Every structure is written in C-alpha cells, then in structure tokens.
Amino acid sequence: MAIYLCHEHPDLTAHDASVVDARPGAVALSRSAFHPGGGGQVSDIGTLVTSDGPVTVARIEVDGDTWWHMLDDESALIDGDVEVRIDTDHRHRVASLHTMSHVLNAFVYQEFEGSLVTGAQINGDGTGRMDFDLSQIDNDRLRALEAPVNDVIERGHAVDAVYVDAAEAAATNGLVRSLSVAPPPTDDGRLRLIDVAGLDRQACGGTHLSNTAESPPFKIGKIENKGKRNRRVRFTLGA
Incomplete structure (x- = not known):
C-alpha cells in the first residue's frame, strides 16, 4: 500500500504541481493530492487550473508508478505548471460513505461472529454497498444496524489513521476484514489502519473523515442474497 499525499496531508485540497508527462x-x-481510488472506492475528481484556464479531472488511472489524471476533455493537451484543486464535496461524500462503511462493518463483525467482507463499492453519488460472508440470517437483523451506525454519527467518534508493523497486523484478529484480499504493506513493511475511536480498527487505504459527526445520516436500503453465503447491503447518505 503506497503512502499517498492525501494520506500524509488529508486536509490538502489545493496545491501547485508541474506536468511531468502528458498525452x-x-x-x-x-x-498530486488526488486519491487514486481502489478497494471499491472511486477516485477523487477535481480541476487543474492551467495558464489557459481550468480543466476538469474526471478520474485517476494508475499505470505502475504513474498516476494519469484523466481529463473531461479527451483532446486537451497541457504542460507547464498547474494548480491542483480537489473537489471537496465529492471527497467528503466518499470519505463519509467509506467511514460509515467501516462502522457498519464493525457492527456486522460483532453481531455475526466475525463475518468478513467479500466485496465493497463506494460511489461518488452518495451510494454504496458492502457484501458480507453471511448465509442463514434474518435481513431485519442487518437492517436494524442502521440505528447504531447513526448513533455513532451523533456521538462523534474521532477517526485516525495509524501505521503498524504488517507482521503484527497479520497476527491480530480483526485488523484485516476482507475474506479474499488484504491491503499490501508499505515499502517499509507497515500497514495503514483506520481507527474509529472506541469502536473499530482495520486496515484500509481509502479516504475517511476525521470525526464520525462530520457524516450525514446513514440509511440502509435494499439487502440482497448474492449466492449461498453472500449478503449484499446497500446504503446511502442523506436526511
């Protein structure tokens, strides 16, 4: 897992940069302070302000060590110095969804005896979903977790990112919650954990809030059976 500029400086949403390659x-x-996406989370979007005016960045595509900022104008060719501006509304929606997905995950993990995540999707429009390794359960038990998630929002738990030794993390139950994949360690053998104070601690490379009180209310929507052992929970943010 790379350490991104947005990890080191999560409040950095505007800065100068130079073009090093273009097509x-x-x-x-x-x-770049853009988050490239990954693990089910969409990338940041935003704007590059050039000498000729602003150009919209629609998404990030990662090719090895190169982050291509994909432009809305597919014919645009820019060079020189630019000002990077992250779309803060989009960043906040995605960070809110991702943080609340961790909170939901924590309650599912507690309620259903360590059930692991089998898939996730965090979208820029305020919608998301998580898939859990669950079989014979009453969907109403899952839907009832909406109330405690919203209680966590109201109480305002601090959210921090910390790094721990990857070997230590591998030996600690519950830090990696995915059934099939685990976030890769940094080059120096550490794993990034998102710590929701008093509630949850798990490996993740995404964007998150600094406090759960910053999130809009959380709503669980449709719950679907996806195979014998997979339960999909859809959720949204809003009033």
Whole structure:
C-alpha cells in the first residue's frame, strides 16, 4: 500500500504541481493530492487550473508508478505548471460513505461472529454497498444496524489513521476484514489502519473523515442474497 499525499496531508485540497508527462486527455504530475481510488472506492475528481484556464479531472488511472489524471476533455493537451484543486464535496461524500462503511462493518463483525467482507463499492453519488460472508440470517437483523451506525454519527467518534508493523497486523484478529484480499504493506513493511475511536480498527487505504459527526445520516436500503453465503447491503447518505 503506497503512502499517498492525501494520506500524509488529508486536509490538502489545493496545491501547485508541474506536468511531468502528458498525452491528449491525460496528464501526470510532479505531485498530486488526488486519491487514486481502489478497494471499491472511486477516485477523487477535481480541476487543474492551467495558464489557459481550468480543466476538469474526471478520474485517476494508475499505470505502475504513474498516476494519469484523466481529463473531461479527451483532446486537451497541457504542460507547464498547474494548480491542483480537489473537489471537496465529492471527497467528503466518499470519505463519509467509506467511514460509515467501516462502522457498519464493525457492527456486522460483532453481531455475526466475525463475518468478513467479500466485496465493497463506494460511489461518488452518495451510494454504496458492502457484501458480507453471511448465509442463514434474518435481513431485519442487518437492517436494524442502521440505528447504531447513526448513533455513532451523533456521538462523534474521532477517526485516525495509524501505521503498524504488517507482521503484527497479520497476527491480530480483526485488523484485516476482507475474506479474499488484504491491503499490501508499505515499502517499509507497515500497514495503514483506520481507527474509529472506541469502536473499530482495520486496515484500509481509502479516504475517511476525521470525526464520525462530520457524516450525514446513514440509511440502509435494499439487502440482497448474492449466492449461498453472500449478503449484499446497500446504503446511502442523506436526511
């Protein structure tokens, strides 16, 4: 798991950068506070302000060590110095969804004897879903977790990112919650954990809030059976 600029400076949403590579509709920068997405989370979106005006960044595509900032204008070719501006509304929606998905995950893990995540999707429109390794359960038990998730929002738990030794994390139950994959360690053998104070601690490379009180209310929607052992929970943010 790489340590991104947005990990080191989560409040950095505007900064200067230089173009280091370009092709029509895409540009690589000397540094970027965009989150590239991954693990089911969409990437940041935003704007590059050039000498000719602003250009919209629709998504990030990662090719090895190169982050291509994919432009709305597929014919645009830019160079020189730019100002990077992250779309803060989009960042906040995604960070809220991702943080609350951790809270939901924590309650599912407690309620259903360590059930693991089999898939997740965090979208930029305020919708998301998580898949859990669950078989014969009453969907109403899952839907009832909406209330305690919203209680966590109201109480305002601090959310922090910490790094621990990957070997230590592997030996600790519950830090890695995915059934099939685990986040890769950093180059120096550490794993990034998201710590929701007093409630949850698990490995993750996504964007998150600094306090659960920053999230809009959480709503569980449709719950679907996806195979014999897979239960899909859809959720949204809003009033």
